[in-house]
Amino acid sequence: MFKGGHGALDEYYVPQVANHGVLKYPHRMNLLAFCRSEDLRRRFVKAETTLFKVRYDDDMGKDRDAFLDSRDFNWTSVGPEEQRQYKTEFEAAYPVSKPEPDRPSEKYYKVKWTRVPDLVERRKVFLKGGWAYVPSREQSSIVFQEYETHLERALEITARLLPRLDEDTRLLPILNNLSQGFLAGVSSEWSNALGSTNTDEIRAEMIDDMAKKHFPLCMRTLHESLQRDNHLKHFGRLQYGLFLKVVLGLSVEEAVTFWRKSFSRITDDKFNKEYKYNIRHSYGLEGKRANYPAKSCLQILTGGPSEYGCPYRTFSPENLQAALLSSYSQQGLRSADLPEIMAAVKSSHFHVACTRVFEITHSASVKKGDGVGGGESVTHPNQYAARSIELEKAAKEAMDVE
Amino acid sequence: MPSAEIDVSPEVMLTFYRRLYPFKSIFNWLNHEHAPSRLFTHREFAFTLQGDVYLRYQSFNNADELKRQVCQLNPTRFEIGPVYSARPRDKKTIRAGALSPQQRELVFDIDMTDYDLIRTCCKDAGICKKCWGFIAAAVHVIDSAIRDEFGYEKLIWVYSGRRGIHLWISDREAMELTDQQRKSLVGWLTAIYPTAKESSKKLNFRSGGKLPPSLLNALQYLKTIFGELILSEQDCFGSEEGYEDLLQYISDSRTVESLRTKWENSPSRSSEDKWNDLLRMASARPNLMPTLEDIIIQYTYPRLDAEVSKHRNHLLKAPFCIHPKTGRVCVPLDVASIDKFDPEGVPTVGQLLQELDAIGREEGATISHSDWEKTSLKPYVDLLDKHSQSLMDEVRKEKRKTDISW
Numbered sequence: 001m002f003k004g005g006h007g008a009l010d011e012y013y014v015p016q017v018a019n020h021g022v023l024k025y026p027h028r029m030n031l032l033a034f035c036r037s038e039d040l041r042r043r044f045v046k047a048e049t050t051l052f053k054v055r056y057d058d059d060m061g062k063d064r065d066a067f068l069d070s071r072d073f074n075w076t077s078v079g080p081e082e083q084r085q086y087k088t089e090f091e092a093a094y095p096v097s098k099p100e101p102d103r104p105s106e107k108y109y110k111v112k113w114t115r116v117p118d119l120v121e122r123r124k125v126f127l128k129g130g131w132a133y134v135p136s137r138e139q140s141s142i143v144f145q146e147y148e149t150h151l152e153r154a155l156e157i158t159a160r161l162l163p164r165l166d167e168d169t170r171l172l173p174i175l176n177n178l179s180q181g182f183l184a185g186v187s188s189e190w191s192n193a194l195g196s197t198n199t200d201e202i203r204a205e206m207i208d209d210m211a212k213k214h215f216p217l218c219m220r221t222l223h224e225s226l227q228r229d230n231h232l233k234h235f236g237r238l239q240y241g242l243f244l245k246v247v248l249g250l251s252v253e254e255a256v257t258f259w260r261k262s263f264s265r266i267t268d269d270k271f272n273k274e275y276k277y278n279i280r281h282s283y284g285l286e287g288k289r290a291n292y293p294a295k296s297c298l299q300i301l302t303g304g305p306s307e308y309g310c311p312y313r314t315f316s317p318e319n320l321q322a323a324l325l326s327s328y329s330q331q332g333l334r335s336a337d338l339p340e341i342m343a344a345v346k347s348s349h350f351h352v353a354c355t356r357v358f359e360i361t362h363s364a365s366v367k368k369g370d371g372v373g374g375g376e377s378v379t380h381p382n383q384y385a386a387r388s389i390e391l392e393k394a395a396k397e398a399m400d401v402e
Numbered sequence: 403m404p405s406a407e408i409d410v411s412p413e414v415m416l417t418f419y420r421r422l423y424p425f426k427s428i429f430n431w432l433n434h435e436h437a438p439s440r441l442f443t444h445r446e447f448a449f450t451l452q453g454d455v456y457l458r459y460q461s462f463n464n465a466d467e468l469k470r471q472v473c474q475l476n477p478t479r480f481e482i483g484p485v486y487s488a489r490p491r492d493k494k495t496i497r498a499g500a501l502s503p504q505q506r507e508l509v510f511d512i513d514m515t516d517y518d519l520i521r522t523c524c525k526d527a528g529i530c531k532k533c534w535g536f537i538a539a540a541v542h543v544i545d546s547a548i549r550d551e552f553g554y555e556k557l558i559w560v561y562s563g564r565r566g567i568h569l570w571i572s573d574r575e576a577m578e579l580t581d582q583q584r585k586s587l588v589g590w591l592t593a594i595y596p597t598a599k600e601s602s603k604k605l606n607f608r609s610g611g612k613l614p615p616s617l618l619n620a621l622q623y624l625k626t627i628f629g630e631l632i633l634s635e636q637d638c639f640g641s642e643e644g645y646e647d648l649l650q651y652i653s654d655s656r657t658v659e660s661l662r663t664k665w666e667n668s669p670s671r672s673s674e675d676k677w678n679d680l681l682r683m684a685s686a687r688p689n690l691m692p693t694l695e696d697i698i699i700q701y702t703y704p705r706l707d708a709e710v711s712k713h714r715n716h717l718l719k720a721p722f723c724i725h726p727k728t729g730r731v732c733v734p735l736d737v738a739s740i741d742k743f744d745p746e747g748v749p750t751v752g753q754l755l756q757e758l759d760a761i762g763r764e765e766g767a768t769i770s771h772s773d774w775e776k777t778s779l780k781p782y783v784d785l786l787d788k789h790s791q792s793l794m795d796e797v798r799k800e801k802r803k804t805d806i807s808w
């Protein structure tokens with residue numbers, strides 16, 4: 001759909017975009033979905049930049065270096081020899097308010113001066129031969145700034161191209177869906193608040209049962225492959241780990257237990273060395289201590305490698321139907337329900353399909369059209385699961401009263 | 403009645419364009435290679451015709467077309483603009499907005515006007531060897547900053563025909579700078595705001611008490627010319643007005659008072675004497691030292707006409723045009739001999755035509771289109787040709803590189 005035809009967009013977007021692991025610009029699809037109003041653009045840029053900062057500050061040093069070194073960013077770290085050569089100039093250009101003699105000398109990066117015009121204009125940088133030398137303490141803010149500016153420009157350019165794309169009737173519903181979902185997603189309704197509604201302590205051994213009862217297909221898929229293979233790759237771990245943490249309020253101790261049990265084929269030693277840190281990190285207990293938000297449908301739908309994407313979008317029709325039946329027939333999903341679900345998938349209404357599955361599997365208390373409450377459709381896996389847990393609780397309480 | 407030297411009548415101009423103007427050299431310089439490219443064909447030329455009619459959005463396929471049009475319209479001068487996304491001459495027939503500036507030499511304009519408040523030798527339109535010293539100092543500072551700090555190498559300086567100088571930078575990256583980047587670069591190079599003269603007398607070059615490295619570099623050089631230019635030649639602090647100007651930059655009122663008393667009582671003290679008085683005071687009060695450095699910068703640092711450099715679509719007079727008031731040719735200059743340059747020694751169009759006449763009488767009337775070779779225009783054209791050659795070498799080198807990589 002994006003190949004051919006709309007060459008201008010490709011021309012702008014592709015050559016200038018660096019994709020390195022998790023550090024990357026958002027998918028073009030998102031640009032299309034969010035370029036269409038000033039407000040959407042602003043909110044999208046803010047959310048994506050925040051996400052980028054989180055990823056940037058994360059401990060994936062290799063991704064970061066690859067991103068910085070890429071053709072588009074082109075930051076080169078300054079070698080020790082050059083660092084010695086320009087010592088006085090650095091000191092003059094970047095005065096330190098309180099010199100600390102014991103402090104190891106600061107690391108510098110260089111980048112073409114044209115990338116940091118603001119610093120140049122204010123003479124806040126040391127320039128040599130067309131390169132701007134920037135101390136690491138100033139670098140990240142520049143990278144963020146650049147990321148944001150680039151995104152804004154990409155959105156504006158996309159907006160200018162959109163009138164032509166609007167004619168494509170297949171595309172428009174997807175775009176509408178994406179942008180709607182996004183607005184719900186960033187309002188942080190699902191990323192923080194719901195985790196804390198769940199006061200009963202969840203223990204590692206309860207997760208398998210909860211997954212079967214409450215998880216949307218994306219998380220079910222991750223759960224199942226973890227149980228089957230006793231392993232999940234990095235992105236899968238990150239995604240599933242954050243989901244469990246936020247939606248279930250899984251404590252860090254229980255999380256470690258859960259992952260330890262699931263990774264049954266590796267030794268304690270390897271687990272402690274390679275995984276424990278990351279789990280603790282995702283809880284903000286190591287590294288930057290950031291509190292990471294779990295991914296929204298929008299992010300799952302459009303970003304990242306497809307094996308961790310939204311199954312409604314990435315699975316072939318046959319596989320999807322098989323997965324739906326095996327995952328949800330216990331909750332009441334029948335093959336007679338499939339045509340309706342598959343129709344939504346076929347017209348690229350992935351949220352709608354997922355929402356319909358929710359309604360069917362919660363038919364005791366949810367009517368068709370109720371969605372995940374108030375007629376809303378699914379925009380976040382956390383929302384899906386949280387609502388499911390809530391319904392179960394309400395049902396239990398109703399029985400207690402009786 | 404104007405003398406023959408500054409005769410710029412239409413007949414004189416036409417002969418000049420027909421026989422002397424180096425169109426081929428201008429083409430090579432703008433185009434970077436022999437075969438016409440967008441750098442030339444999509445380039446805007448603007449003509450100022452007799453009677454000040456201004457004709458914009460002209461463009462040409464090659465040097466001959468340009469020459470034909472120039473000879474036909476016989477403008478008093480013409481200007482060079484940016485390379486557009488389409489041919490400027492198609493402006494009327496293409497979609498609105500389809501004509502946008504893409505590339506342009508990075509240009510600078512330094513003009514004596516901005517020094518009027520400090521120079522003492524000439525006034526208004528006048529210029530002499532003495533006040534050329536300000537321009538020469540500016541050229542040295544800008545030239546080395548552009549090369550050393552920004553890494554550009556393809557610079558050519560062109561005398562503006564009266565009392566200023568233009569710089570054209572043709573490095574590929576410089577050609578492609580956006581307006582925003584140009585503005586930033588100009589910001590980096592701007593320290594003096596001549597028009598702000600009345601509003602604020604505070605010198606403000608420092609952050610945290612230190613000069614940024616760029617100004618530090620400039621200062622090293624400016625220190626070496628300050629004595630001769632400001633103290634001896636211009637005698638800037640000789641008059642009361644002059645030394646009052648100096649005193650206002652000193653914030654310590656006790657110092658100011660004692661100097662003023664001293665200088666009022668002995669009006670014969672030269673600028674050099676007065677500067678020495680100040681130096682002596684500073685040796686007792688080290689915190690005055692930065693002020694002295696700032697004063698040196700204030701009096702000698704380049705004063706740029708920033709607007710010229712900031713926008714890709716700014717038009718700038720083509721080299722080798724004739725200045726309509728002086729009759730002088732806008733000749734390219736070599737930085738190495740910029741200090742010795744005498745604006746009054748530049749050939750005028752009248753003088754060149756006389757030279758042609760003299761040759762004509764000797765050799766019989768064989769008119770060729772590179773008659774400039776036989777006149778005193780030659781060294782200046784050679785200078786531009788040499789510069790263009792280095793641009794062409796660069797392009798050829800790049801082409802070879804891509805050939806190999808395929």
Ligand code: SF4
Nearest residue numbers: 216218297310354381
């Ligand atoms: S729609 Fe959202 S919650 Fe449902 S499967 Fe896809 S990503 Fe998961």
Ligand SMILES: [Zn+2]
Nearest residue numbers: 523524530533
């Ligand atoms: Zn003078």
